[in-house]
Each structure stands twice: as C-alpha cells, then as structure tokens.
Amino acid sequence: MSTAVRRAAEILRAGGLVAFPTETVYGLGADASSAAAVARLYAAKGRPADHPVIVHFDSAEKAFAWGREIPDAARKLAARYWPGPLTLIVRRSARAQDFVTGGQDSVGLRVPSHPVAQDLLREFGGGVAAPSANRFGKLSPTTAAHVREEMKVELVLDGGASEVGIESTIVDLTSGVVLLRPGRISREEIEKQLDVKVKSPDASAPRHSGGLERHYAPKTPALLVPPHALDAEIAKRGADVAVLAFSRPDERVDYWIRMPREPRAYAQRLYAVLRELDGAGCGAILVESPPETAAWDAIRDRLSRATG
Numbered sequence: 001m002s003t004a005v006r007r008a009a010e011i012l013r014a015g016g017l018v019a020f021p022t023e024t025v026y027g028l029g030a031d032a033s034s035a036a037a038v039a040r041l042y043a044a045k046g047r048p049a050d051h052p053v054i055v056h057f058d059s060a061e062k063a064f065a066w067g068r069e070i071p072d073a074a075r076k077l078a079a080r081y082w083p084g085p086l087t088l089i090v091r092r093s094a095r096a097q098d099f100v101t102g103g104q105d106s107v108g109l110r111v112p113s114h115p116v117a118q119d120l121l122r123e124f125g126g127g128v129a130a131p132s133a134n135r136f137g138k139l140s141p142t143t144a145a146h147v148r149e150e151m152k153v154e155l156v157l158d159g160g161a162s163e164v165g166i167e168s169t170i171v172d173l174t175s176g177v178v179l180l181r182p183g184r185i186s187r188e189e190i191e192k193q194l195d196v197k198v199k200s201p202d203a204s205a206p207r208h209s210g211g212l213e214r215h216y217a218p219k220t221p222a223l224l225v226p227p228h229a230l231d232a233e234i235a236k237r238g239a240d241v242a243v244l245a246f247s248r249p250d251e252r253v254d255y256w257i258r259m260p261r262e263p264r265a266y267a268q269r270l271y272a273v274l275r276e277l278d279g280a281g282c283g284a285i286l287v288e289s290p291p292e293t294a295a296w297d298a299i300r301d302r303l304s305r306a307t308g
C-alpha cells in the first residue's frame, strides 16, 4: 500500500475528492455515504444533481450490501466478471441514499480490477461514488494527465493509461436483463453466461446520462464517415480537418491518426486520440466508421455520441 493511497483514503474519509485509475477510465471518487461529499463531486463535474452515480467497492460482498433482492443473474455476472469492467444495476438497500441513486429505487454497483483502485477501496473500506473524472458531457480521461488538464482535484492517483479505455458495460437487472451501456464485456458474452436474451433499453429505462444523445464529446465538431466516402470528404473540406482512420495517412491532411483494426486495441486508445485531435484546432474531426459487427458495438456507441 503506497503512502499516496493512504492519503487518498484519508481525503475520502474527510469528505474530499480523489481521482483514481480504473481499468476502464479514471474516476472521480467521493465517500458514497456522505451527502456533502457527493454534492462536492457533482459540483466538480458540473453534473446535474439528479443523475445517479456508480458506487465502487473492493468486493462483491460489500457491493451487494448496497442492494436488495439481488437476482441470481447479478450474482452470476459478479462471480464471472468482478473485479472487472462491469456495472450492475440492482434494487437499492437503505445504504444507497437518494443522493447517489438520483432518487431512483436502484443503484449502480461496480468492483474495479485496477490494482490502485483495489488498494484504495480496500483502504477506505466503504463505497466510493465515482463517475468518470471529466467535466459533464466531455471525453472520459484515460490517464492522470487528462484528469489534471480538465479539473482541479486535491489528489490524482496515477496508475498509468487505462487498459480498457472506454467505460464499463452497464447491465440493469431490476427487471429482466437490460444492456444500458455496451463495453468491453459484450452482449453476446452476457447472453452466454446467463443463457437469456439481453434486452435493449426502452423509453421506460432508468435515467442514465450515458444515454444522452451527445455525450463523450470533443469540442471540435466530429463526424463519422464511411470508408468509401472518406476521400471525397477530405477533398471537399481541404486541409482543415483532423482524421481518425484505419487506412494510411493522406498527404492532404496534417493531422491523421491511424487506428488498429482490432476493437480492444482501438478502444484502449480512443479517448486519448480524440483529445489529441481535438487539440489540433482543426475545423472538423473526421472519423472513419468502424465495421458494423458486434465486436465493435461499444466503440460505435461512443463514436456515435462523440459525433452526435
């Protein structure tokens, strides 16, 4: 246990905020049982107060104490994927108060696998409310430097670049099995584990800010361009574009980042490269659309929000 982690746990106990690495993205943490600490968290993010926040724990046992009527499916998924990049929505117990659930009768629970997150959660002992450590609606940070660029936090624990690179898969188990946010753990994997059909959210789905149309967005207007249309789009716009593509750089364009054709490697880099292209100061970011296959679901989800 490092002294930085010990200090971080003390800050949390005192009602302060700490940014910490997880395997998905960096989180901005607060004591989930303290209304004042969570209010500070919402203020730092610039996030509306009625949005629910995910509560993080070092073990499934502690996590499920914040829920009630835990369905078998939740226990199965926890046994298979925790610690890991999965958030489970279950009915809440009295521990999960209105200020973390957004007044809903459910709570989001997650046990992250990143060793620094595990250390911090173990040292703190309780639940840590943690949204991604970015200003509301902006790109999630995947390094400690991204967090520092975006907000002032008393302490940012540095755990290197996040390995998954996009936010956790969110599965709502309060009525059936509903995929609220796709992620590294895919719909197909969950269906195989549970032997049920995973539903998509409908209009009655709980409020969930990741579900807003434009979210995870760069400042520069970004648009998705099918591979066959990329050349024409560049010809039309000239040099004033930044491009994220699978193909080799085109000499007409100054800012070009070539992405891997493997979805996990792509996801790992996605937010960092969008930040980089956003900083290029071009008129637009063109993103070559990824394949339509299931393996790219989570990436298409984030890209379609980033390009709103």
Ligand code: TXA
Binding pocket: 022, 024, 025, 026, 027, 028, 051, 052, 053, 054, 087, 089, 101, 104, 106, 107, 108, 110, 112, 130, 131, 132, 133, 166, 167, 168, 170, 180, 206, 207, 208, 209, 210, 211
């Ligand atoms: O990978 C992650 O999940 C990261 C790391 C830090 O753990 N956290 C994260 O938190 O992405 P955030 O707040 O940026 O996104 C959490 C999403 C939000 O869209 C929120 O509305 C939804 O989870 N959520 C949380 N509790 C919920 C609940 N009880 N019902 C429905 N949605 C919920």
Ligand code: MG
Binding pocket: 131, 132, 140
């Ligand atoms: Mg977020």
